[in-house]
Amino acid sequence: MKIKALNGFKDILPEDVAVWRQVETIAHDVLERYHFAEIRLPILEKTELFARSIGADTDIVEKEMYTFVDKEITMRPEATASLMRAYIQHSMNSARPVQRLFTIGPMFRHERPQKGRLRQFHQLDFEVLGSASARLDAELMSLGAMLFAELGVETSLEINSLGCPECRPAYRRLLLEFIHDRMEHLCDDCKRRSVTNPLRVLDCKKPGCRQQVEDAPSVLEHLCTVCADHFGGVRSGLDQLGVAYSLNKFMVRGLDYYVRTTFEFITDRLGAQSAVGAGGRYDGLIEMLGGPKVPGIGFAVGIERLVLLLRESGQEPVRADEIDLFVAGLGANASDFAFSLVHGLRNNGLRADMDLEVKSLKSQMKQADKAGSRFALIIGDQELESGRAMIRDMGTGEQEEVDLDLETIRRSVEKR
Numbered sequence: 001m002k003i004k005a006l007n008g009f010k011d012i013l014p015e016d017v018a019v020w021r022q023v024e025t026i027a028h029d030v031l032e033r034y035h036f037a038e039i040r041l042p043i044l045e046k047t048e049l050f051a052r053s054i055g056a057d058t059d060i061v062e063k064e065m066y067t068f069v070d071k072e073i074t075m076r077p078e079a080t081a082s083l084m085r086a087y088i089q090h091s092m093n094s095a096r097p098v099q100r101l102f103t104i105g106p107m108f109r110h111e112r113p114q115k116g117r118l119r120q121f122h123q124l125d126f127e128v129l130g131s132a133s134a135r136l137d138a139e140l141m142s143l144g145a146m147l148f149a150e151l152g153v154e155t156s157l158e159i160n161s162l163g164c165p166e167c168r169p170a171y172r173r174l175l176l177e178f179i180h181d182r183m184e185h186l187c188d189d190c191k192r193r194s195v196t197n198p199l200r201v202l203d204c205k206k207p208g209c210r211q212q213v214e215d216a217p218s219v220l221e222h223l224c225t226v227c228a229d230h231f232g233g234v235r236s237g238l239d240q241l242g243v244a245y246s247l248n249k250f251m252v253r254g255l256d257y258y259v260r261t262t263f264e265f266i267t268d269r270l271g272a273q274s275a276v277g278a279g280g281r282y283d284g285l286i287e288m289l290g291g292p293k294v295p296g297i298g299f300a301v302g303i304e305r306l307v308l309l310l311r312e313s314g315q316e317p318v319r320a321d322e323i324d325l326f327v328a329g330l331g332a333n334a335s336d337f338a339f340s341l342v343h344g345l346r347n348n349g350l351r352a353d354m355d356l357e358v359k360s361l362k363s364q365m366k367q368a369d370k371a372g373s374r375f376a377l378i379i380g381d382q383e384l385e386s387g388r389a390m391i392r393d394m395g396t397g398e399q400e401e402v403d404l405d406l407e408t409i410r411r412s413v414e415k416r
């Protein structure tokens with residue numbers, strides 16, 4: 001029996017990698033402009049780190065983590081918790097008052113796989129530690145908007161505020177009262193959530209529950225003065241930077257560490273999985289994990305969802321495996337010469353390849369074509385003797401005779 005990859009785990013094939021690289025290159029470029037530095041983090045962490053930061057009652061921690069139970073370690077379901085752990089462990093607050101960090105890598109959640117939802121997926125994760133300014137929230141969202149615009153992907157931005165430990169408990173009580181009267185019409189998940197985290201009932205995707213909470217009190221109308229001022233600052237910051245957004249009073253997010261601003265970049269082109277990027281502010285998280293009193297905000301973009309969107313928008317990636325020159329050697333001597341020549345060409349910066357076995361010209365030209373080579377150089381005994389050979393443009397079929405030395409071949413390829 002053939003062994004296949006696990007359900008929800010995907011190979012990223014060479015033609016996909018071309019798109020991934022395009023995404024990463026543009027992301028690196030935008031991130032440099034916003035003064036971000038990269039950090040690379042381990043995939044395994046203590047289970048407790050996720051339980052404490054994401055929240056023990058969340059779906060992620062309750063149902064979706066890949067945990068080695070006997071060792072009490074877990075494959076990260078997201079990057080924020082790990083990044084906070086690293087920030088605290090390396091006292092990164094003393095190096096710079098404001099740290100702008102990003103990380104890229106795989107995350108693991110045992111969810112039901114569907115289009116845009118995997119069990120191993122990849123995130124581009126951005127975190128800024130050390131500023132409580134509402135300007136930062138707006139700036140971070142402008143980064144997301146710029147990234148999507150430069151990738152040519154259409155998304156819309158939705159924002160909300162979840163209040164803070166000062167004002168949220170009162171809102172939570174109000175919401176509970178509202179939910180209480182409608183309890184019998186809610187799904188089983190929501191009935192359970194109404195006990196553990198009633199705000200999450202607002203986030204349920206089931207049409208029946210949505211209908212029930214349509215007129216639920218809005219968190220935005222029950223913020224304390226500090227949170228309301230902060231949210232006002234975020235909105236005017238977005239206006240100042242020309243970032244379009246809409247309010248979504250139902251946006252709750254599935255992680256418990258958020259306070260005040262939350263936001264999502266959404267699309268209607270990926271079916272049920274509408275969020276391409278999402279995040280929010282988490283002041284208090286670092287302190288709760290035993291670190292200094294440093295505020296923070298961040299968001300993460302799902303790379304698979306981004307790649308799906310790029311594909312759907314018809315943007316063809318450049319071929320990653322394209323080469324400059326395929327050298328075809330006819331006969332044992334020419335093939336031997338080609339073997340050294342290809343090495344020399346690579347050493348001189350050209351992307352070159354050949355057939356390591358001695359095959360017919362027809363078969364080698366077929367290979368040159370499949371390799372996506374721009375040019376082919378054909379060498380037989382006669383060419384070896386004269387020291388000159390034909391270089392063929394694989395696109396136009398035009399040919400040019402060149403001396404068989406590295407510099408001449410390189411110039412001939414590069415001048416076109």
Ligand code: HAM
Nearest residue numbers: 078080117118121275276277278279280298299300302
């Ligand atoms: P999240 O909303 O759980 O937030 O995930 C962020 C993004 O990761 C989603 O918008 C989506 O694009 C992608 N994503 C999540 N789950 C899957 C999945 N199963 N398959 C494919 N893509 C997925 C967080 O993870 C927070 N740590 C974001 C954050 C950073 N908040 C503050 N800083």
